Protein backbone atom coordinates (compact mmCIF):
# COMPACT_ATOMS: atom_id res chain seq x y z
CA UNK A 1 0.00 0.00 0.00
CA UNK A 2 1.27 3.46 -0.79
CA UNK A 3 0.19 6.73 0.74
CA UNK A 4 0.25 10.19 -0.78
CA UNK A 5 3.06 12.43 0.44
CA UNK A 6 1.97 14.41 3.47
CA UNK A 7 1.04 18.02 2.80
CA UNK A 8 2.41 20.50 5.28
CA UNK A 9 1.26 24.10 4.92
CA UNK A 10 4.21 25.29 7.01
CA UNK A 11 6.57 24.27 4.22
CA UNK A 12 4.58 26.02 1.47
CA UNK A 13 3.92 29.55 0.25
CA UNK A 14 5.54 32.21 2.40
CA UNK A 15 6.14 29.69 5.18
CA UNK A 16 8.60 27.87 2.94
CA UNK A 17 12.26 28.43 3.78
CA UNK A 18 14.49 30.65 1.66
CA UNK A 19 17.61 28.92 0.47
CA UNK A 20 20.10 31.72 -0.11
CA UNK A 21 21.91 33.93 2.35
CA UNK A 22 22.37 37.30 0.66
CA UNK A 23 23.90 40.72 1.33
CA UNK A 24 22.31 43.50 -0.68
CA UNK A 25 23.13 47.19 -0.35
CA UNK A 26 21.45 50.52 -1.07
CA UNK A 27 17.83 49.42 -1.06
CA UNK A 28 15.19 51.42 -2.91
CA UNK A 29 12.94 53.54 -0.68
CA UNK A 30 9.63 55.24 -1.41
CA UNK A 31 8.88 58.09 0.98
CA UNK A 32 11.32 59.55 3.46
CA UNK A 33 12.96 57.40 6.13
CA UNK A 34 13.07 59.37 9.40
CA UNK A 35 16.67 60.44 10.00
CA UNK A 36 16.26 59.54 13.68
CA UNK A 37 16.05 55.84 12.75
CA UNK A 38 19.72 54.90 12.99
CA UNK A 39 19.99 51.20 13.66
CA UNK A 40 18.70 47.89 12.37
CA UNK A 41 15.31 46.30 12.03
CA UNK A 42 15.82 42.61 12.84
CA UNK A 43 13.37 39.78 12.36
CA UNK A 44 13.65 36.06 13.00
CA UNK A 45 11.74 32.88 12.28
CA UNK A 46 12.05 29.24 11.36
CA UNK A 47 13.84 28.35 8.14
CA UNK A 48 14.24 24.58 8.00
CA UNK A 49 17.32 23.30 6.22
CA UNK A 50 17.85 20.04 4.40
CA UNK A 51 14.68 18.19 3.46
CA UNK A 52 12.31 18.26 6.41
CA UNK A 53 9.78 15.43 6.46
CA UNK A 54 6.40 17.09 5.79
CA UNK A 55 4.66 14.37 7.80
CA UNK A 56 6.28 15.45 11.05
CA UNK A 57 7.74 18.95 10.47
CA UNK A 58 6.33 21.46 12.99
CA UNK A 59 6.52 25.22 12.32
CA UNK A 60 8.11 25.86 15.73
CA UNK A 61 10.96 23.43 15.08
CA UNK A 62 12.76 24.92 12.07
CA UNK A 63 16.29 26.30 12.41
CA UNK A 64 16.37 30.06 12.92
CA UNK A 65 17.07 32.60 10.20
CA UNK A 66 17.55 36.27 10.98
CA UNK A 67 16.72 39.03 8.48
CA UNK A 68 18.19 42.50 9.04
CA UNK A 69 17.66 45.90 7.43
CA UNK A 70 20.21 48.59 8.23
CA UNK A 71 18.83 52.16 8.33
CA UNK A 72 21.14 55.14 8.72
CA UNK A 73 20.69 58.86 8.15
CA UNK A 74 17.59 58.43 6.03
CA UNK A 75 18.98 55.65 3.88
CA UNK A 76 18.44 51.87 3.78
CA UNK A 77 22.02 50.71 3.62
CA UNK A 78 21.59 46.96 3.48
CA UNK A 79 19.48 43.85 3.77
CA UNK A 80 21.10 40.64 4.99
CA UNK A 81 19.72 37.26 5.98
CA UNK A 82 21.66 34.59 7.83
CA UNK A 83 20.94 31.18 9.29
CA UNK A 84 21.52 31.34 13.04
CA UNK A 85 23.99 28.64 13.96
CA UNK A 86 26.51 28.40 16.76
CA UNK A 87 27.76 25.19 18.37
CA UNK A 88 24.62 23.35 17.36
CA UNK A 89 22.26 26.01 18.75
CA UNK A 90 19.79 27.59 16.31
CA UNK A 91 17.38 30.00 18.05
CA UNK A 92 14.38 30.91 15.86
CA UNK A 93 11.98 32.92 17.99
CA UNK A 94 13.14 36.41 18.98
CA UNK A 95 16.01 38.80 18.36
CA UNK A 96 16.66 41.72 20.70
CA UNK A 97 19.39 43.78 22.36
CA UNK A 98 20.43 43.65 26.01
CA UNK A 99 23.60 44.75 27.73
CA UNK A 100 24.93 46.00 24.40
CA UNK A 101 24.59 42.55 22.80
CA UNK A 102 22.36 41.51 19.91
CA UNK A 103 20.82 38.17 20.92
CA UNK A 104 18.82 35.51 19.08
CA UNK A 105 16.58 33.64 21.52
CA UNK A 106 14.40 30.55 21.81
CA UNK A 107 12.78 28.74 24.70
CA UNK A 108 13.65 25.18 25.64
CA UNK A 109 17.13 23.79 25.64
CA UNK A 110 19.07 25.99 23.24
CA UNK A 111 21.30 28.79 24.48
CA UNK A 112 21.08 32.41 23.29
CA UNK A 113 23.27 33.19 20.29
CA UNK A 114 25.00 36.58 20.09
CA UNK A 115 24.99 38.10 16.62
CA UNK A 116 27.42 40.66 15.30
CA UNK A 117 25.68 43.98 14.53
CA UNK A 118 26.28 43.40 10.83
CA UNK A 119 25.32 39.69 11.10
CA UNK A 120 28.95 38.92 10.33
CA UNK A 121 29.58 36.68 13.33
CA UNK A 122 27.67 34.42 15.72
CA UNK A 123 28.59 32.74 18.98
CA UNK A 124 26.80 31.14 21.90
CA UNK A 125 26.21 33.62 24.71
CA UNK A 126 25.10 31.87 27.89
CA UNK A 127 26.41 34.31 30.49
CA UNK A 128 29.41 32.17 31.42
CA UNK A 129 27.24 29.09 31.70
CA UNK A 130 24.46 30.63 33.81
CA UNK A 131 21.97 30.32 30.93
CA UNK A 132 23.25 27.00 29.60
CA UNK A 133 20.47 24.44 29.43
CA UNK A 134 17.86 26.82 28.13
CA UNK A 135 16.47 30.33 28.32
CA UNK A 136 13.38 32.06 26.91
CA UNK A 137 12.46 34.03 23.81
CA UNK A 138 10.38 36.52 25.82
CA UNK A 139 12.29 38.11 28.67
CA UNK A 140 11.01 41.48 29.89
CA UNK A 141 13.27 44.47 30.41
CA UNK A 142 12.24 46.84 33.21
CA UNK A 143 12.50 50.29 31.63
CA UNK A 144 13.42 51.95 34.95
CA UNK A 145 16.05 49.56 36.29
CA UNK A 146 17.23 48.20 32.94
CA UNK A 147 17.12 44.69 34.44
CA UNK A 148 16.05 41.75 32.31
CA UNK A 149 13.57 39.34 33.97
CA UNK A 150 13.09 35.91 32.43
CA UNK A 151 11.03 32.78 33.08
CA UNK A 152 12.32 29.68 31.33
CA UNK A 153 11.54 25.98 31.34
CA UNK A 154 14.52 23.69 31.24
CA UNK A 155 14.65 20.20 29.86
CA UNK A 156 14.90 17.39 30.65
CA UNK A 157 13.03 17.77 33.93
CA UNK A 158 10.85 20.70 32.88
CA UNK A 159 11.01 22.81 36.00
CA UNK A 160 10.62 26.56 35.64
CA UNK A 161 13.41 28.98 36.46
CA UNK A 162 13.24 32.72 37.17
CA UNK A 163 16.38 34.58 36.20
CA UNK A 164 17.29 38.27 36.49
CA UNK A 165 20.12 39.86 34.53
CA UNK A 166 21.39 43.35 35.26
CA UNK A 167 21.72 46.05 32.63
CA UNK A 168 25.13 44.74 31.61
CA UNK A 169 23.82 41.20 31.11
CA UNK A 170 25.25 39.64 34.28
CA UNK A 171 23.00 37.14 36.07
CA UNK A 172 22.12 38.55 39.50
CA UNK A 173 19.29 36.25 40.63
CA UNK A 174 18.10 32.70 39.96
CA UNK A 175 15.24 30.84 41.61
CA UNK A 176 13.74 27.47 40.72
CA UNK A 177 9.95 27.16 40.52
CA UNK A 178 8.50 23.65 40.68
CA UNK A 179 5.81 22.94 38.06
CA UNK A 180 4.35 19.64 36.89
CA UNK A 181 4.15 18.01 33.45
CA UNK A 182 6.88 20.13 31.76
CA UNK A 183 4.57 22.93 30.62
CA UNK A 184 5.29 25.16 27.64
CA UNK A 185 5.96 28.64 29.08
CA UNK A 186 6.36 31.02 26.15
CA UNK A 187 6.03 34.46 27.76
CA UNK A 188 5.83 36.06 31.20
CA UNK A 189 4.47 39.29 32.65
CA UNK A 190 6.28 41.95 34.63
CA UNK A 191 4.84 44.75 36.73
CA UNK A 192 6.71 47.45 38.63
CA UNK A 193 6.94 45.15 41.65
CA UNK A 194 5.95 41.63 40.57
CA UNK A 195 6.64 38.79 38.17
CA UNK A 196 3.94 36.55 36.70
CA UNK A 197 4.64 32.92 35.71
CA UNK A 198 2.20 31.23 33.30
CA UNK A 199 1.53 27.55 34.00
CA UNK A 200 -1.07 26.63 31.36
CA UNK A 201 -2.38 23.41 29.83
CA UNK A 202 0.12 22.79 27.01
CA UNK A 203 2.65 20.22 28.18
CA UNK A 204 5.32 17.77 27.17
CA UNK A 205 3.64 15.17 29.40
CA UNK A 206 0.54 15.22 27.20
CA UNK A 207 2.71 14.95 24.09
CA UNK A 208 4.43 11.89 25.55
CA UNK A 209 1.06 10.31 26.36
CA UNK A 210 -0.05 10.85 22.75
CA UNK A 211 3.12 9.24 21.46
CA UNK A 212 2.73 6.25 23.78
CA UNK A 213 -0.87 5.86 22.66
CA UNK A 214 0.27 5.65 19.05
CA UNK A 215 -1.35 8.95 18.01
CA UNK A 216 0.32 10.96 15.21
CA UNK A 217 3.12 13.16 16.53
CA UNK A 218 5.31 15.91 15.10
CA UNK A 219 8.88 16.90 15.89
CA UNK A 220 7.52 19.47 18.38
CA UNK A 221 6.36 17.43 21.37
CA UNK A 222 4.08 19.88 23.24
CA UNK A 223 0.29 19.54 22.93
CA UNK A 224 -2.86 20.64 24.71
CA UNK A 225 -3.23 18.86 28.07
CA UNK A 226 -6.73 18.22 29.42
CA UNK A 227 -5.29 17.13 32.76
CA UNK A 228 -3.08 20.15 33.49
CA UNK A 229 -4.36 23.20 35.41
CA UNK A 230 -4.48 26.76 34.08
CA UNK A 231 -2.89 29.05 36.64
CA UNK A 232 -0.51 31.95 37.05
CA UNK A 233 2.10 32.36 39.76
CA UNK A 234 2.69 35.83 41.19
CA UNK A 235 5.78 36.77 43.17
CA UNK A 236 7.85 39.87 43.92
CA UNK A 237 10.82 40.92 41.82
CA UNK A 238 13.82 38.77 42.84
CA UNK A 239 11.35 36.40 44.52
CA UNK A 240 11.52 32.67 45.09
CA UNK A 241 9.16 29.69 44.97
CA UNK A 242 8.32 30.13 48.67
CA UNK A 243 6.81 33.53 47.90
CA UNK A 244 4.78 32.58 44.85
CA UNK A 245 0.99 32.81 44.97
CA UNK A 246 -0.79 30.62 42.42
CA UNK A 247 -4.12 31.84 41.05
CA UNK A 248 -6.40 29.79 38.82
CA UNK A 249 -7.21 31.56 35.53
CA UNK A 250 -9.70 30.79 32.73
CA UNK A 251 -8.79 27.58 30.91
CA UNK A 252 -6.77 28.75 27.92
CA UNK A 253 -3.31 29.17 26.49
CA UNK A 254 -1.38 32.44 26.23
CA UNK A 255 1.60 32.80 23.95
CA UNK A 256 1.97 36.55 24.38
CA UNK A 257 1.43 39.29 26.91
CA UNK A 258 0.79 42.87 25.79
CA UNK A 259 1.68 44.33 29.20
CA UNK A 260 0.88 44.17 32.91
CA UNK A 261 0.82 46.60 35.83
CA UNK A 262 0.11 46.88 39.55
CA UNK A 263 -3.08 48.45 40.85
CA UNK A 264 -3.43 50.43 44.08
CA UNK A 265 -5.65 47.76 45.69
CA UNK A 266 -2.99 45.08 45.32
CA UNK A 267 -4.47 43.55 42.19
CA UNK A 268 -2.66 43.25 38.85
CA UNK A 269 -3.90 44.08 35.38
CA UNK A 270 -2.69 41.74 32.62
CA UNK A 271 -3.52 42.25 28.94
CA UNK A 272 -2.93 38.93 27.19
CA UNK A 273 -3.76 37.16 23.94
CA UNK A 274 -6.02 34.27 24.92
CA UNK A 275 -6.64 31.04 23.01
CA UNK A 276 -9.48 28.81 24.21
CA UNK A 277 -7.38 25.92 22.97
CA UNK A 278 -4.22 25.39 20.94
CA UNK A 279 -1.96 22.55 19.68
CA UNK A 280 -4.96 20.31 19.40
CA UNK A 281 -6.23 20.33 15.81
CA UNK A 282 -3.11 20.78 13.73
CA UNK A 283 -0.10 18.52 13.95
CA UNK A 284 2.18 21.01 12.22
CA UNK A 285 1.41 24.31 13.96
CA UNK A 286 -0.39 25.86 16.91
CA UNK A 287 -3.79 25.62 15.15
CA UNK A 288 -6.49 26.25 17.68
CA UNK A 289 -8.96 28.95 18.54
CA UNK A 290 -9.04 32.55 17.34
CA UNK A 291 -6.66 34.64 19.45
CA UNK A 292 -8.45 37.27 21.49
CA UNK A 293 -7.08 40.24 23.44
CA UNK A 294 -8.43 40.04 26.99
CA UNK A 295 -7.79 41.98 30.16
CA UNK A 296 -7.41 40.02 33.36
CA UNK A 297 -7.60 41.85 36.67
CA UNK A 298 -6.16 39.40 39.17
CA UNK A 299 -6.40 39.80 42.93
CA UNK A 300 -3.83 37.45 44.46
CA UNK A 301 -5.29 38.00 47.94
CA UNK A 302 -8.69 36.58 46.99
CA UNK A 303 -7.82 34.50 43.94
CA UNK A 304 -10.40 36.43 41.96
CA UNK A 305 -9.87 36.94 38.21
CA UNK A 306 -12.04 39.31 36.17
CA UNK A 307 -11.83 38.85 32.42
CA UNK A 308 -13.12 41.04 29.62
CA UNK A 309 -12.44 41.21 25.91
CA UNK A 310 -10.72 44.40 24.69
CA UNK A 311 -11.14 45.66 21.16
CA UNK A 312 -13.13 44.29 18.25
CA UNK A 313 -10.69 42.15 16.27
CA UNK A 314 -8.69 38.98 16.65
CA UNK A 315 -5.03 39.90 17.10
CA UNK A 316 -1.59 38.42 17.78
CA UNK A 317 1.98 39.68 18.21
CA UNK A 318 1.02 42.39 20.74
CA UNK A 319 3.36 45.37 21.18
CA UNK A 320 3.42 48.49 23.33
CA UNK A 321 5.76 51.41 23.77
CA UNK A 322 8.37 49.44 25.73
CA UNK A 323 9.19 52.44 27.90
CA UNK A 324 5.93 51.42 29.65
CA UNK A 325 6.71 47.76 30.37
CA UNK A 326 5.20 47.00 33.79
CA UNK A 327 3.43 50.38 33.95
CA UNK A 328 -0.06 51.40 32.83
CA UNK A 329 -0.29 51.63 29.04
CA UNK A 330 -3.02 52.92 26.80
CA UNK A 331 -2.19 51.72 23.28
CA UNK A 332 -1.35 48.38 21.80
CA UNK A 333 -0.36 47.59 18.21
CA UNK A 334 -0.87 44.11 16.79
CA UNK A 335 -0.86 42.00 13.67
CA UNK A 336 -4.53 41.43 12.93
CA UNK A 337 -5.49 37.80 12.35
CA UNK A 338 -7.04 36.81 9.02
CA UNK A 339 -6.30 38.38 5.64
CA UNK A 340 -8.89 41.11 6.25
CA UNK A 341 -9.21 40.83 10.02
CA UNK A 342 -11.60 38.66 12.04
CA UNK A 343 -14.13 40.55 14.07
CA UNK A 344 -14.65 39.27 17.59
CA UNK A 345 -18.31 39.44 18.53
CA UNK A 346 -20.44 37.63 21.03
CA UNK A 347 -21.05 34.11 19.81
CA UNK A 348 -18.29 34.18 17.21
CA UNK A 349 -17.05 30.76 16.24
CA UNK A 350 -13.67 30.91 17.94
CA UNK A 351 -12.40 27.57 16.72
CA UNK A 352 -10.21 27.71 13.66
CA UNK A 353 -7.21 25.77 12.46
CA UNK A 354 -4.15 27.11 10.71
CA UNK A 355 -5.88 30.30 9.62
CA UNK A 356 -6.00 31.32 13.25
CA UNK A 357 -2.43 32.57 13.02
CA UNK A 358 -2.35 34.00 9.50
CA UNK A 359 -1.91 37.70 9.92
CA UNK A 360 -3.19 40.49 7.68
CA UNK A 361 -3.74 44.13 8.65
CA UNK A 362 -2.20 46.27 11.38
CA UNK A 363 -4.51 46.72 14.37
CA UNK A 364 -4.24 49.48 16.97
CA UNK A 365 -6.30 49.23 20.15
CA UNK A 366 -6.93 51.99 22.66
CA UNK A 367 -7.28 49.89 25.81
CA UNK A 368 -8.91 52.79 27.67
CA UNK A 369 -11.81 53.35 25.25
CA UNK A 370 -11.73 50.00 23.45
CA UNK A 371 -11.50 51.84 20.11
CA UNK A 372 -10.03 49.51 17.48
CA UNK A 373 -8.43 50.74 14.27
CA UNK A 374 -7.65 48.37 11.41
CA UNK A 375 -5.26 49.29 8.63
CA UNK A 376 -4.87 47.13 5.56
CA UNK A 377 -1.59 47.20 3.63
CA UNK A 378 -3.47 46.50 0.39
CA UNK A 379 -4.66 43.45 -1.56
CA UNK A 380 -2.40 40.45 -1.04
CA UNK A 381 -0.23 42.37 1.42
CA UNK A 382 -0.01 41.22 5.03
CA UNK A 383 2.02 42.46 7.96
CA UNK A 384 4.11 40.47 10.35
CA UNK A 385 4.68 41.63 13.96
CA UNK A 386 4.71 45.43 14.28
CA UNK A 387 7.27 47.17 16.50
CA UNK A 388 6.70 50.61 18.03
CA UNK A 389 9.68 52.97 17.97
CA UNK A 390 9.27 56.17 20.01
CA UNK A 391 10.16 59.47 18.37
CA UNK A 392 13.09 61.03 20.24
CA UNK A 393 11.73 63.88 22.33
CA UNK A 394 8.13 62.80 21.76
CA UNK A 395 5.71 62.99 24.65
CA UNK A 396 2.48 61.24 23.63
CA UNK A 397 2.38 57.46 24.09
CA UNK A 398 1.80 56.92 20.39
CA UNK A 399 4.26 59.57 19.16
CA UNK A 400 6.55 57.42 17.07
CA UNK A 401 6.67 54.92 14.25
CA UNK A 402 5.40 51.43 13.55
CA UNK A 403 7.94 49.30 11.71
CA UNK A 404 6.99 45.94 10.25
CA UNK A 405 7.85 43.59 7.44
CA UNK A 406 5.00 43.28 4.96
CA UNK A 407 4.75 40.28 2.64
CA UNK A 408 3.38 41.07 -0.82
CA UNK A 409 1.83 37.99 -2.43
CA UNK A 410 1.57 39.89 -5.74
CA UNK A 411 5.34 40.09 -6.11
CA UNK A 412 6.37 37.41 -3.57
CA UNK A 413 8.73 39.99 -2.07
CA UNK A 414 8.87 41.83 1.24
CA UNK A 415 8.97 45.48 2.32
CA UNK A 416 9.91 47.15 5.56
CA UNK A 417 7.07 49.64 6.04
CA UNK A 418 7.24 52.66 8.38
CA UNK A 419 3.90 54.08 9.54
CA UNK A 420 2.99 56.97 11.83
CA UNK A 421 1.99 55.15 15.04
CA UNK A 422 -0.48 57.91 15.94
CA UNK A 423 -2.16 57.93 12.51
CA UNK A 424 -1.91 54.44 11.12
CA UNK A 425 -4.28 55.21 8.25
CA UNK A 426 -1.99 57.84 6.72
CA UNK A 427 0.19 57.02 3.74
CA UNK A 428 3.30 55.14 4.82
CA UNK A 429 6.14 57.43 5.87
CA UNK A 430 8.53 55.12 4.07
CA UNK A 431 8.61 51.77 2.26
CA UNK A 432 11.93 49.97 1.96
CA UNK A 433 11.85 47.41 -0.85
CA UNK A 434 13.60 44.17 0.02
CA UNK A 435 14.50 42.29 -3.14
CA UNK A 436 13.76 39.02 -1.38
CA UNK A 437 10.98 37.15 0.38
CA UNK A 438 10.95 37.11 4.19
CA UNK A 439 9.10 33.98 5.39
CA UNK A 440 6.34 34.30 7.96
CA UNK A 441 8.07 33.78 11.26
CA UNK A 442 7.88 34.97 14.79
CA UNK A 443 9.29 38.21 16.15
CA UNK A 444 11.05 41.39 15.05
CA UNK A 445 12.49 44.43 16.81
CA UNK A 446 14.10 47.77 16.11
CA UNK A 447 17.67 47.70 17.41
CA UNK A 448 18.93 51.28 17.74
CA UNK A 449 22.65 51.85 17.24
CA UNK A 450 22.73 53.12 20.84
CA UNK A 451 21.55 49.69 22.09
CA UNK A 452 24.67 47.89 20.86
CA UNK A 453 28.21 48.02 22.22
Ligand SMILES: [Fe+2]
Pocket residue numbers: 093137138186255256442443
Ligand atom coordinates in the same frame (compact mmCIF):
# COMPACT_ATOMS: atom_id res chain seq x y z
FE1 LIG B 1 6.54 34.59 20.86
